[in-house]
Amino acid sequence: MLQGRNIALVEDDEIMGASLTDRLELEGARVTWFKTFGRALGGLRTPLRPFDVVLCDIRLGDGSGEDLFLRLCDHGTPPPFLFMTGQATADQAVRLLRSGAADYLTKPFDMAALLARLGQIISPVSAVGSALVFGPSQAARALETQMVQIALSDGPVLILGETGTGKKAAARHIHGLSDRRAAPFVAVDLSRTDAAGQENLLFGADGALQRVQDGVLVIERIGDAATQVQARLVQTIWDSQTRGARIMVTDTDEPRLRAVLRPDLFYHLNMLVLTIPPLRQRPEDIGWMLARLFDGMNARRAESLKGISLPAEDLALRHDWPGNGRELRGRLARAMAIATGDMILPAELFPEKISEGEGEFSTLAEAREQAERFQIERALARTGGGVSEAAKLLQVSRTTLWEKMQKLGLSG
Amino acid sequence: MLQGRNIALVEDDEIMGASLTDRLELEGARVTWFKTFGRALGGLRTPLRPFDVVLCDIRLGDGSGEDLFLRLCDHGTPPPFLFMTGQATADQAVRLLRSGAADYLTKPFDMAALLARLGQIISPVSAVGSALVFGPSQAARALETQMVQIALSDGPVLILGETGTGKKAAARHIHGLSDRRAAPFVAVDLSRTDAAGQENLLFGADGALQRVQDGVLVIERIGDAATQVQARLVQTIWDSQTRGARIMVTDTDEPRLRAVLRPDLFYHLNMLVLTIPPLRQRPEDIGWMLARLFDGMNARRAESLKGISLPAEDLALRHDWPGNGRELRGRLARAMAIATGDMILPAELFPEKISEGEGEFSTLAEAREQAERFQIERALARTGGGVSEAAKLLQVSRTTLWEKMQKLGLSG
DNA sequence: GCAGAATGTTCGGATTTCCGAACACGGCGT
DNA sequence: ACGCCGTGTTCGGAAATCCGAACATTCTGC
Structure with missing residues (x-):
C-alpha cells in the first residue's frame, strides 16, 4: 500500500x-x-x-x-x-x-x-514512481501497465468504459507516453451529430483527419458511427497501419459494438483493448480521486478549505457513482462552490440525499412541534411580545404557553 | 463583538x-x-x-x-x-x-x-451570501443545486410555486447558468388574454416563439392555456427536443395542472420540476431577503436610511407572507417611501396591523390539529392507505394513529 | 418611589394522550 | 380449512400535558 x-x-x-x-x-x-x-x-x-x-x-x-x-x-x-x-x-x-x-x-x-x-x-x-492516473487500486495499476504497453505499440486502440470513467483521459495519457506525444491530439464525438455531420467532422476539408497529421485521433462513441462512416473508417485504419495518425476509439461496452459495427471494423479495433472498470468496482480509488481533485481545486481557490469531513468521505466511499469520475469531479466542484464552513460536509457533496427527495419523513411529533412553534411566534408577534395576551389568543393558560416557549427555545 | x-x-x-x-x-x-x-x-x-x-x-x-x-x-x-x-x-x-x-x-x-x-x-x-438567489435556508440551498442541475440538462422545465415566490426569477437564473445564456429570454403570461390572444402571443408573426430563437421561452400560468394552445404547445415542445428554444412553464401547484392540462402535455412538462416553497415555510430566508432588498433600494435613494429597526424585523420574521417575495418587496418599498426617521419602524412595514388587531386567529389546539391532519394525510398517501405503516412513519403507535384518525374524521 | 400589572417560576393534582396487550373480523394464498 | 397479515376496536395503566394557585421579580405609568 x-x-x-x-x-x-x-x-x-x-x-x-x-x-x-x-x-x-x-x-x-x-x-x-x-x-x-x-x-x-x-x-x-x-x-x-x-x-x-x-x-x-x-x-x-x-x-x-x-x-x-x-x-x-x-x-x-x-x-x-x-x-x-x-x-x-x-x-x-x-x-x-x-x-x-x-x-x-x-x-x-x-x-x-x-x-x-x-x-x-x-x-x-x-513525487516518485509512476504518476498515478486512475488510482492506487489493483485494477487501476493494471490499467497503468496496460497503457504503457499500448503506448509502446502502434495499432488502433479500443477503449471501453462506462460514462465518465475517463476514456478520453486514458487516450491522452497513452498519447503522452508514446513517441507521438509531440504530435497533435484530436478528439471527435460521433454522438453529437448525424451521418453527414460525422463524415464532415472526420473527413471534411477542415476535419479531424486533416488536423491530426501523424498524431492521435480519438473517436468517441464509435458505436454511433453511421454506415458510410464505418466504411471510410475501415479504409482509414488500413492506411494508418503504414503511415499517418493513430486511431483510438471509445465506447461504453463491447456487446454493443459487436452488434452495431461492421464485423471487419470491429475486428480491426479489437486488437488493443483497454477496459476501464467503473468506479464502483474499485472503491479504493474513490478516496484517492477525491483527495487529488480536492487538492487541485483547493489550490485554485481564493480561501482554501481544510478538507473533506469524515462523514462526507464515508458517504462518498459508499456511493455508487453511476457517473464515475465525471460525477465525482462535478460533485466535488459544486460542493466546494457552495461550502460554507472550512470543511466539506455530507450535505454539500450529496445535497439531493438530504433535501426531501424520498428519504426523511417528519414524524407527527415534529410536525406538531413545528406548527406550535409557528403559531406561538405569530401570536407573540401580534401581541408585540405580550405573553399573557398571547396565551389568551392561543387559548391556553399562561403557564402552558410559558412551558412551551421554554421547550421550543423561544424565551431568549 | x-x-x-x-x-x-x-x-x-x-x-x-x-x-x-x-x-x-x-x-x-x-x-x-x-x-x-x-x-x-x-x-x-x-x-x-x-x-x-x-x-x-x-x-x-x-x-x-x-x-x-x-x-x-x-x-x-x-x-x-x-x-x-x-x-x-x-x-x-x-x-x-x-x-x-x-x-x-x-x-x-x-x-x-x-x-x-x-x-x-x-x-x-x-462574507457569505454572494451567489445566493433565494436565501440561506436549507430549502433555498437545495433549490440552488437543483437549478444547477436543470441548467446542465436541456429539457422543458416546470416551475411550481405560490404567487410571488419568484418563479420567473428562477427561470431567469437557470437561463443564466445554462449554455444558452447569450440567447434571448422571453416570458409570456397566459392569464392575461383569451384563447386567440394566447395563440397570437405565442405563435403569431411577432410572437414569442419567433423572437426567442434558441433562447428560453417562459410561459407563465400554463394552467390557463386554452385547448388549442395546448395542442400547439405539445407540438412545439416535441420540436424543441431537437432544436430551437427551451421551454419553461410556471404555475402555482401540480394538482391544478394535472386536472386542467392535456395528459400528454402534462407528461412532457413533468420531467424536470422545480418547486419553490412559500416564504412562510423557510422563515430563515425572510431576514436575508429583507437585508438584500433593503441594500438594493437604499443605494438608489437620495438620502439613505440606516436600516430596519429590530422590532420591525421581528414582526417581519413572524409575518405569514401570503404574497411571498413579491409582498415583501412591496412592503419594503412602501416602507422606504413613507419612512420619516432614519430607520424603518414596525408601523411602516405593517401599517394595517398596528391600527387594529384584525380577523380570526387560530388557537394553538387548532393549529396543532391542522398540522396533524396534514401530516397524517401525507403519511397515508405515501403508504397508499396502510395504517400500520403510516403509524411507523409518523412514529406513533397504531392505536394512537387510529384514535387520531377517528377524532379528525379521516377514517371515512 | 409606589401601586399595579405583567412576567418568571414552581408545584400538585386533574385531565388527556399514548401505548401495548388483547380480541374480533376479513381478506388471501395454499 | 388453515395460518398469516393487516385492520377495527376496546381497555387499563403509564406518561405527558395542562391548569390554577401561589409567590418572587421585573416592568411601567404616574
Missing part, C-alpha cells in the same frame, strides 16, 4: 521507532528515522527528497514535536504531519489540528489504525 | 448555561438556550433564523452533542459547531474536528478564550 512512499519518522524511543520502521518498510515505504528534535529539524528543512508524510512523536528528548511542526511552518509548507503521543490531551490535539496537522493518534494504537490513517493522509500525487 | 449574532447554546447544566447566556448577551449576541438533546435537535433543524454558531456541550442528559452534530449533518448543513466538554479525550477531539466541527474546548475554560474562539469562527461568516 505504501509502495515507494517516503516517510519521515520522528521518535526518540528505540523500541517504538524500530518497530514502526520495520512495519512501514514491510508495507513498501522508505522510512527515514530521526531520533532527536535537532536532527529532525535539519532533515525536514532540507530533505534529500520530499517526504509524503511525517510521523511524529510529540515528546522528544530535546524538544517537542509540536515545536518542530511550528518551526517548519515558519519556513514553508511542511509535509502532512501525523502526531502520535502517549500523553494525549484534547487541548493539544485541537491546537495541532487547527494549526494544520493532518492527524493525531494516542498511544498505544493499533498498527492497522495507523496504516488506515496514513492511507487517508498520504499525498495523492506522489 | 458579537453584536446581532445568533448563537445557539446546547447545555444541560443550569449554572453553566445561565452564566454563558449572560455573558454572551452582554456581548450583544442573541442567545437561544436548548437544555436537552431532543429540543436542540428540533430547534436547530428548523430555526427561526439561522444561527451563526452553535455552542454545544457534549454530555447531555438524553444524548450526546456529537450525535446531535451528526444527525444535523444528515439533514443538511449545520452552522459551525463549537464543542465544550468536561470529559475531554483527544480521540474524541480529533474525531469531531475531522468530522467538520469548528472547534473543541475543554471545561473549565476561560471566558476570554471562548470569546476569542467564537470570534475566529464567526467573523468570516459575514
